[in-house]
Amino acid sequence: MKTKDLGTTAPNTWCPGCGNFAILNAIKPVLADLDEEGLVAIENVVLVSGIGCHGKIADYVNANSFYAIHGRTIPVATGIKLANPDLNVICFAGDGDAYAEGLDHLIFAAKRNIDITTIIHDNRVYGLTTGQYTPTSPSGFLGRSTPAGLEVPPINPLEIVFASGGSFVARGYSHGIELLKDIFREAILHRGFSFVDVLQVCATFFNLYDYYNERVYTLEEHDPRDRDRAEEKMREWDYNSDGPIPLGIFYREDASTFGDNFMKYNSKITDLEGRIRGALEGFL
Ligand SMILES: Cc1ncc(C[n+]2csc(CCOP(=O)(O)OP(=O)(O)O)c2C)c(N)n1
Ligand SMILES: [Mg+2]
Numbered sequence: 001m002k003t004k005d006l007g008t009t010a011p012n013t014w015c016p017g018c019g020n021f022a023i024l025n026a027i028k029p030v031l032a033d034l035d036e037e038g039l040v041a042i043e044n045v046v047l048v049s050g051i052g053c054h055g056k057i058a059d060y061v062n063a064n065s066f067y068a069i070h071g072r073t074i075p076v077a078t079g080i081k082l083a084n085p086d087l088n089v090i091c092f093a094g095d096g097d098a099y100a101e102g103l104d105h106l107i108f109a110a111k112r113n114i115d116i117t118t119i120i121h122d123n124r125v126y127g128l129t130t131g132q133y134t135p136t137s138p139s140g141f142l143g144r145s146t147p148a149g150l151e152v153p154p155i156n157p158l159e160i161v162f163a164s165g166g167s168f169v170a171r172g173y174s175h176g177i178e179l180l181k182d183i184f185r186e187a188i189l190h191r192g193f194s195f196v197d198v199l200q201v202c203a204t205f206f207n208l209y210d211y212y213n214e215r216v217y218t219l220e221e222h223d224p225r226d227r228d229r230a231e232e233k234m235r236e237w238d239y240n241s242d243g244p245i246p247l248g249i250f251y252r253e254d255a256s257t258f259g260d261n262f263m264k265y266n267s268k269i270t271d272l273e274g275r276i277r278g279a280l281e282g283f284l
Helices: 020-036 053-060 073-083 095-101 103-112 157-164 177-189 209-215 227-234 258-283
Strands: 045-049 064-067 088-094 117-122 168-173 194-199 216-218 245-252
Touching: 020 053, 020 117, 020 177, 045 053, 045 073, 053 064, 053 088, 053 117, 073 088, 073 095, 073 103, 073 117, 073 258, 088 095, 095 103, 095 117, 095 157, 103 157, 117 177, 157 168, 157 194, 157 227, 157 245, 168 177, 177 194, 177 245, 209 216, 227 245
Parallel strands: 045 064, 045 088, 088 117, 117 194, 168 194, 216 245
Antiparallel strands: 168 245
C-alpha cells in the first residue's frame, strides 16, 4: 500500500491554505506505512468523521469510513470498535463537533479508555457554518455570532481529556506535518483512548498562522509517563494567553481498555449466572 493508493477522485472543496490539508497529508502516509509494515492492515481501518469542513476528510481517503452526525463521531466509533475489536477506528472531529455538541462523549470515551484514536481539527471556529465561535475560541473572538467580541474564555481540551482519564494526550499543528505524522502514528498504535488536538488553521475565518508560528515549540526531553510534568506542560498555554505553545505527546499511559474490562465483566456475569443456576437446581 502506497500513499497514492489512499487518494480518491472526490473533488476537494477545502479553501486554499486550509490546515485540513496538512492533516490529510499526514494521515495518508502514516496509514500506508502501518499497512506496509504489517502493523495495521488498511482493510481493518475505519475512519469516522463528523459534520463540518473537517468531516470531508472521509471523502478524501480511500479507506473504510463512516460519516457520523454533528457531535456524534465518538459514540459511532465506540460502537464500531466494540462490535468488532479487530478494527482500528480513527475519529476525525471538529472543535465544534467534539468540544461543544459532543463534549460528553469525549469525556466518557476518555474515562472508559475506549481503544480508538480521536483527532480534533481544532480551528477554533465553526468553519462550515462560516465563522461562529466554539469552546476553544479565545476571548474577544470576532465572529458571525459575536460581532462585539466573545466575552467567555476558552476551555483547554487537553486538560479535560487528561482529567477524564485519557491515556494518550497530544497536540499537533497544521504547519508541522512531520510532527503530525509522528503523533498520528503513535496515537494509532497506542492501545487505549488516544486524543490529538491539532491546531488546524482556518485560513478563511480565523487565520492564526502568524500567531502560532511565533509561539509553538516541540516538547523535548519530556517523559510522557510523568503525570505531574504532563499536566504542567498542558497548562503552559490555556488557549487564551500569549503562549508559548508546546506541541507533541504530553501524556501516555498503558491502562486496561473498556474492551478488556468488558470481557472481564462478561466472564464474571457468566460465572455468576452459572452459580445461580446451580443453586436453583439444588432447590428444584
Ligand atoms: C445536530 C447538528 N447541529 C448543528 C448542525 C449545524 N452545523 C453543521 S457544521 C457545524 C459546525 C462545524 O464546526 P466544527 O465542528 O468546528 O467543524 P469545522 O467546520 O470547523 O471543521 C454546525 C453547527 C448540524 N449539522 N447538526
Ligand atoms: Mg471548527
